[in-house]
Amino acid sequence: MxxxxxxxxxxxxxxxxxxxxxxxxxxxxxxxQAPFVPPSLQHPNTPLSSKDILISHNPSISARLYLPNSILPTKLPILLYFHGGGFFFESAFSQLYHSHFTAFLSHLHLLVVSVDYRLAPEHPLPAAYDDCWASLQWLASHFTPNNPTNSDQWLIDHGDSTRIFIGGDSAGGNIVHNIAMRAGSEALPGGVKILGAIYSHPYFYSSQPIGSEPRDIDNEKSFLGLVWKLVYPSAPGGIDSFVINPMAPGAPSLAGLGCSKMLICVAGKDKLRDRGVWYYEGVKQSGWEGKLELFEEEGEDHVYHIFNPESENGKKMIQRLASFIFE
Structure with missing residues (x-):
């Protein structure tokens, strides 16, 4: 054969x-692809409840929401989260991310909206970017006089519109960048603003190697280059499209990022480590006026905190995220 x-x-x-x-x-x-698992409303063995909701019918965009079972009388920060998986696999409903947020929210008291955006190659980019922007608009619309028809009561009752964060890992970290850039130039419903953005081991790339990346390979034919060709075959500029290469010639200035503070997380053994630092330096040199932080775990690899959220370093990263969200 x-x-x-x-x-x-x-x-x-x-x-x-x-x-x-x-x-x-x-x-x-x-x-x-990790197996899918159901949500757990008022589960007795976990400190949180979760449920699945539909954000949009056309296109179909869903999300899994997480809320602590022991609700405090004050409103909670909201984290709009974009999962990783190279834009072509994984899900907000997978066991991997459900387990991550179960561990994550045993340490943090906030409301999470984990977006299940459309995947390539069935839905090539920019579909995921559009879905995640629509999700942010939907979230913001809860804090306007006219709520959407599919509004969610958890957000209305417990969400704090002044403490909205976006976050994501790997491909999700790339989405964070693109959503933050769009939020810098387009208004959200009700004048809602993004307070903070969390980039966990973000997927950035370009035709030219940087830092310690190997010089003897064609970046377009490398693993990361092949992924990009699969998920966005029509990308203007290919691997140097400004959505994957924020420092490409003609790319919009990073000074326009639409949030007040940023945390960029990298891991020392991660092949994308230098890209995260490169992005951090690019933002720092752009004239962006917010608060910028870099966190590195030198002995770990790509998205270690997702695969091992209960490990010592996984808990350490959760603590770092907590200090960023609640500082």
């Missing part, structure tokens, strides 16, 4: 080995 032909006569038209296989009949296999 030809190497590009799968069982049942389906032909594989593209592949990133062990991550994704795309077939000529439109089906997609994601071998690394």
């Amino acid at each position: 030809d190497s590009t032909t799968a069982t049942h006569g389906k032909e594989m038209v593209s592949e990133i080995p062990t991550y994704i296989r795309v077939f000529n009949d439109g089906t997609v296999e994601r071998p690394r």
Whole structure:
């Protein structure tokens, strides 16, 4: 059998080995996708409740909301979260992220809206960017006189409109950048503002290597380059599109980022480590006027806190996020 032909006569038209296989009949296999798990309303064994809601019917955008079971009388900060997975796998409903937020919110008292945006290649970028921006608009509209028809009572009763954060890991960290840039130029309903942005091991890239990245490979043919071609084949500028390369020639100035403070997290063993530092330096040199912080865990790899939220360093990162949110 030809190497590009799968069982049942389906032909594989593209592949990133062990991550994704795309077939000529439109089906997609994601071998690394974590299983989905249901939400847990008032679960007796956890300090929080969770539920799934529909943000939009067309396009279909959903989210999983998390709320502490022991509600304090004050309003809670809100974290609008964008999961990782290279824009082509993972989900707000997966066991990986559900377990992460169960651990995360055992240490933090806030309301989380984890967005389940559309995935490539069925829905190539900019679909995910558009979905996450629509989710932020939906969130902001809860704090206007005219709520959306699918408003959520948890947000109305417990959310603090003055303490809205956006956050994400890996591809989700890239989404954070693009949403913060858009928020710097487009008004949100009710004049709502993003207070803070959290970038966890963000996925940035370019045609030219930086820092300690290898000089002897073609970045467009590297793993990160192949992922980008899969998820955004029509990207203007390709791997140097300003949505993946914020320092590309002609890219909008980072001084326009629409938030008051930023935390950029990197890991010493992560191949994306230098990109996070590169972005941090770019923001610092741009003239952006907010509060900028960099946090590095030298002995860890990419998104270690997602895979091992209860580890010593996972808890350390959660504590760092807590100090950023509640300072």
